[in-house]
Amino acid sequence: MLDTALWICLTLIVLAMALNVYRLAAGPDVPDRLLALDTLYVNSIALIVLLGLRLNTKIYFEAALLIAMLGFVGTMAICRYLLRGDIIE
């Protein structure tokens, strides 16, 4: 049961990532793409955690933590770029 659930969850997450990439490519506006990228990052957290579950290891946990902690910084940078141009002023 657990394996099936894991498989379902993984599939859903990967499909979600595919949808994100679609939105990233399709736009239409820059904020849309940015949102898609950010979501892709968040989904990849789930992917890493699920992989850890499947392989029964926590060795990749920090990777997920890092995405959660730093993933949004890039998004912030682009937002600032679109709002102010200069991201460190």
Place this chain on the structure above:
Amino acid sequence: MTFFVIIEGVLAFLLVAGGIFAFNGSLGMLRLEDFYMRLHGPTKGTTLGIGCVLLASMLYFTVTQREFHVQELLITLFLFLTAPVTGHMLAKTGLHMHVRFSPRSRGSLPEFHDEDVGQGRVARPARARHPWRTRKARRSRLRQGETS
């Protein structure tokens, strides 16, 4: 035995729910009609989906390795700190960039201030052709001058 069955059930539920939530968030991003609506999907659905997966992970490792595994709470903490900021800043950027919204939108449209939506245009260079899609007809924009 039953304990493990129950745990397995809970785990399976959490995983499937998490998957569905996360997928749903991204699906919303696909299906909803304007940027501001699409914003709702990831900020909520995805965040919760990840939360469920993390919960499952905590539970799983706590049970299988017979010690507390609550590190995942940290990811949750960071996600809950950052996801709304991302959402907020994206929305702000959207407004600033005059990203169109659905014509059915209601509410305080006249309340938009210059600082929300950016001050007019500057002369702009010739726009590059979109790399893989021919550009659709010029989209309607949020400018009050354009809508009225």
Place this chain on the structure above:
Amino acid sequence: MSQHLIALPIVLPMLAALVLVLLAGRIPDRHQRLLSVAFTALLVLVNLALLSRASGGEVAFYALGNWQAPFGIVLMLDRLSALMLTLTSVLAVGCVLFACAGDDTRGSYFHALFQLQLMGLDGAFLTGDIFNLFVFFEILLLASYALLMHGGGKARIGAGLHYVVLNMTGSALFLVALGVLYGATGTLNMADMARRVASLSSDQTALVTAGGLLLIVVFSLKAALLPLYFWLPHAYAAAPAPVAALFAIMTKVGLYAILRMQTLVFAGSPAAPAIDTWLWWSGLATLALAAVGVLAARDLRTLIAYLVLISVGTLLAGTALQSPAANAALLYYLPHTTLICGALFLIAELIGRQRGKAGTHLVRGRRLYQRFLLGGLFLVAAIAVAGLPPMAGALGKLMLLQAVEGSARLWFWPLLLLAGLCTLVALSRAGSVFFWASYRGEVATGRVSRTQLSGVLWLLASAPLLVLFGGPMSAFTLATAQQLAQPQAVIAELLGDAAAAQASQFHEIPGEAP
């Protein structure tokens, strides 16, 4: 302490760079310069000590972190690396002295970057590990990027951009080559790799060939061989004079790496003939086209850049001959051409400064302020670089010509001799424009400072000295070439009998090298 001497050529410039950055802005420029010169001079002494140690003929290894090869990184000191190290530091002294006259304050951190450049060069010459070579290549490249664009300006940035982008592409290819070589041989130590290459199946040798050839492309880019040299004239002409002078050694790093690969790692492997073929034709073509470029140059700096290319073509075509005689000849020729090209860049700068607006363009200009001093320096350098007596260039050329055997002569002799003639024609034209054809009238100032002069003289002195000590020097280069011809000795010395014991623990190793 003495066993650590091998690490000093890397550690010392690093230390110098650290001290110079930490003290930047805290002590006056004068003291900064003094420090930089002192460190460089110390490096010369260290390298001379290493040279005397290596000239005994023993290959010395230094296992960094006390991890024995092939697991850790080793530094390898043989005659070749000692020669390159000494050459580098000798060149560096001239450059840094020259820079101390004011070129160093036109941007930030000149001396620190300069020392790091030396560190990168020394590391590249010393390391016995192929990935570590990559790391030191990157150090010396990055330092060279910064030094090339030191002081800014349109020409430098434009040329620098090309140089940087090409070399970054080159670095990517380097990594691919490393991936192939590691994947095929499972080791990174050069000697160990040589041992394994010798015992690979033909299937895996094909992969090694691919990796080796890719590696040679990368090194050819650094060395500036024919289809890959077009960046060089602009870059060298645009660089600040002391940097351009130091860059005279940069192409030789590529040459060194090629020589190392050919004589150690790929010696006797199926990759070697293919590499030789490439080096031979490409080297000759470089020689020919560089000679054409020398004639075409309309600016002294560009002209000198082509002279660098002539030496590159000569040396690499010589490398392709794969005979101890040829290697001995090119190793004699190499220090000479490096130091003289360096000196020429410095002299060109001095000439350009005294000619005002005309600069180093080959057009009539103002009379030089110190016509005879600069003319004399130029004359000596020109004679040396054209391969005329009484300077070392002539002897180097003689050795090279003698080393070429059989049908190879048919190409090499005429090309080398004609290139010498082109050099002579071009330099006599340049000299007569600069020193004879000047307008009478107002004389520009821009007196040569004492440090500048000492830098130039330091480099120029090599030309007569290499003639005077031609006997011992050529004996040394011959010994170096003979050492290079014995890669088995290096492998045995490093991996020794223990290699056999270790190898038995690694079932993957299919068999022992003969």
Place this chain on the structure above:
Amino acid sequence: MKRQRYLPTPVLSLVLLVVWLLLVRSLAVGQLLLGTLLAVAIPLLTRGFWEPLPHIRRPLKLARFVLVVLWDIIVANLQVSRLILSFKRQAQPGFIEYPLEVKERLAITLLANTITMTPGTVSTSIRPDGESLLIHALDMHDEQALIHAIRERYERPLKEIFEC
């Protein structure tokens, strides 16, 4: 005064200690000591960046608020999911201007974040003067009702927690 100097933000220090223990997954004495050391040292090091924040006056209220928000997040998700998945019903999006009562930076931030995380709303912009918040709602039928709901469910408790 002394406490101020060595432990400028006790709550933060506590959070850091807990986070440290979470990170190292251990309650060993050594880790406790190291965690405490870091929990003291990091706030001291980053003191300059730490602009004065309001003190939490009602920790219990905070706990309750957190629970409410978590619940609302789940509800929000179910609602949004329904909306996304349903083919028939069309959402009724809209913007509203929400006049702020809280004036404190952290409180505004928390409110904005809460609004973003909870049912059908995303905060899109805070006026530079801090007077009001522009909110986008995914499915809005009554502006005033929404404003009222936010006010009662989130802003008031926040105001009480920080007593400002």
Place this chain on the structure above:
Amino acid sequence: MATLVAPLLALALLLIQAPAVLAGDVVTLQLAWMPLLGLDLALRLDGLALLFALLILGIGTLILYYSGDYLSADEDDGRFLAYMMLFMASMLGIVVADNLLLLWLFWELTSIASFLLIGFWGSHSDARRGARMALTVTSAGGLALLAGFLLLGQAAGSFALGEVLAAGDAIRASDHYPLIVALVLVGAFTKSAQFPFHFWLPHAMAAPTPVSAYLHSATMVKAGVFLMARLNPALGDTALWSLCLTLTGLTTLLYGAWFALLERDLKGLLAFSTVSHLGLITLLLGLGSPLALAAATFHILNHATFKAALFLGAGIIDHETGTRDLDRLGALWSMMPLTGTLTLLAGAAMAGLPPFNGFLSKEMLLGESLETDVLGTLSVIIPLLVLLGATLSVAYSLRLMWRLFFAAPRRSREQKALPPMAVHDPAPGLLAPGLSLAALSLLVGLFPMALAAPLVQAASWAVQGEATLELHLTLWHGLNWPLAMSLLAIAGGVVALRQHRRLAQIAALFSPRDASRSFEAAVLRVIKASLWLTQRLETGSLQRYQALLILCALAMAGIGLVKLDTLTGAAGMQSLDAMLVLGAALTVFAAISSALSHRWRLVSILMLSVVGLMVSLAFVRFSAPDLALTQLSVEVVTMILMILALFFLPQRPPLLVSGRRILRDLVLATALGLVTAMLNYALLTRERPAIADYFLRESVPGGGGANVVNVILVDFRGFDTFGEITVLTLAGLATFGLLHGLKLFMPAGNVEGIRWSPQRYPLILAVISQLLLPLALLVSVNIFLRGHNQPGGGFVAGLITATALILQYMARGHAWTRTRLPISYPIVAVSGLAVALATGLGSWLFGYPFLTSAFGHFHLPLIGDIELATAMLFDLGVFLAVVGATLMILVNLGRVTTIHRPSLEEP
């Protein structure tokens, strides 16, 4: 006059050796120099060398004496004398060298010295041209000579002259013999101005007269002749040799004489006459009989004396009258009787009139020309042509004397005759050398046996290679054919002089300087062609250079791939799963999108960042947690960096590319992609022999850490990491220079053309970044500490810290953050390096190599076991370097951009 000491001393030394040499001995001196090269410092004094050395030193001394008075006061005397001495020394070197390579070295040295001397008056364009032309021609010859010598040395088995001369038979039998002869003769002919390489000599007359007198009478041009004489035993005595020399000599003899007759420039006339006489000597060497060789050496001596005297006389005339134009000069006898005497004596010798020395050697030539049979049945024409040459020689010599001293100056339209009043004989210092040389010509003619015969005989022995000939020189041979021919020549010369104007009209039909013009034109054409070719090759287009590089890589990797038997190796493939396929698909899609949308720059960056994420996930999938962490944290910083830069680059550049170019690039890119993929596939499907087990086994016991990757990084291969943080710090320092004095283009609005938001620091971002900072630092510490045993380490920790701080800069601005973090980032980075370096050096104290690590477990009460390792100290260095360098780069760029932001936008 102090300069005379050296040549006089040398002369004295020479004279001490002379008796032995004249007796047929060879005096040698040997010093090893470069045995590897076969180059020794070997000297040899035989008859030939003695003859030449005497000429060089004797005439040299006289000319040095002369030039002391000749150069005007403002001229750089010292420099001139230095050049002259250099020349004299190198010339001496040529004649006494006992090693072919040594000879070549001196040979080239004379080219350089002559270049400097000819160009001494470099401010005149003809001096520059003349000097360059002489240098080019003689050096080209020198290079040919070098090649010839190398082949010669190989054929002879040695470069030692003695051995080469003794190995004549072996050389003549070698395959390379014709090539050797050709190359050596090209060298000799260019130096000796033999047809068709003669054209540089008249141009070299731009030199100060002492130079011409020395170089073009006794020394430089004689070097070629010397060489032919010197190598005669080794190369001579074959039909090829005789033919080449005879024909060239004859042609040169006639050509030079003809143009000497027509030349208007005084020194030009002498130059052409020199050409002619050198041809004569070459001809004699070509005839090759013992007597002809003796005549050649004799004429070398004779020509040197009278030609030097004539040049010195010409110099006096030039010096006194200010012109060398024969048409402007005339009737100087009354004003300059001594100069006149000098010129008449030497001129008579040149004409070959009895009783001067020129007559003697000419008689010998005429005699030998009758004897020879080098041209087979055509040998008959040789005496006829020689007679013609002798006639012309008489004619131009008489013309010279007549025009200068007895005829009235001619006035052409644009030229005036000189005012005759100012001209008089110069000071004795100028006159004495010339007069003594002229006198010598006469004396040698009168007493040849006493003054010349021993020397000439010894020299001719050297030329023949055997001491057999007994030479008898007398003025009176009796009535014989040569005498008749001489008389005929004198008569013909007088007739030719009378008919000079008519001859000049004929000559005007072909210009005498054709060769030099076409030479210059050729040089110019070569230079133009070089420029054209160089510009075609170096277009300055980076795209082209890149394409070439990629093409090379493609070809090289392709060669290896072709040699592969099968692409798929024995190890085979692992199975696929859906996730991998989807992940790969996303990566491929993102990469291609990123490439295709490169003009839509922001999108391109976003797509790139997807690729980065997917690569990180691939690292997770394939068991590389450390790589995933590193890639992820680098990803963030890179993104910030690119966005910072994007601001100052054009947002949407115009399209400037043709379809063909795109197609070409696509083909190149696809090809390299394909080759890379194939290589990768080939590698992946093969067994990998590796040294991995060692690291896995030694990591804990040897390195004290369970995370093998980290142990490799800080211990096994800590030196790589040491280099890597150096690169990072270096990048930081390097960017300082680039940002220094940067002027930027500030866009007025964003991609969509919308003006910038007035709100600088959004509130929520500020608050969240504030909350995040301590947490991030805590995580960073954790990642750092666990690195040795778990994924993590100093690098990732450093990037986390840096990113957290960058977030502060983004949220609160530069000024705000700076006041709260008043640290110099370069110092941080450099301290990191210093810590790493100190850790590495620390092991020296314990006698271990650089970077040797140590670790230990310590038991503390209450706390328990803790592990301390020097590797952690090293990692701390890494951490500091990363933080310092990253912040240095990003903050500097950020700061610079802010400085240049227009202030009108401030709220």
Place this chain on the structure above:
Amino acid sequence: MEALFSLVVGVLTASGVYLLLRARTFPVIIGLSLLSYAVNLFLFSSGGLRTNAAPVIGASLAPTDPLPHALVLTAIVIGFAMTAFVVILAVRARSELGSDHVDGQHGEEEGPR
């Protein structure tokens, strides 16, 4: 799987190379980044592709070859340093050469080449 992995590396390489051949500095930088991803993956794969075999003692039974990981880590860091430099160089070049063409305005003038 190996074929798929190689395919990805190939596509990354091709995309990178295509961008390297563009005329503007910015795509060239993106191209270099793409190329370095490809190269890093290539180098990484020289130690083999293994799942759940992290080279941490105690974390997996048969750890994979750790050496390529360390090499790639170094390569990533060096790549970052180089990217930083070239990005700033691009800004400087635009300011100095007046164009973001890789050949400066010289390249701009000549149009499509």
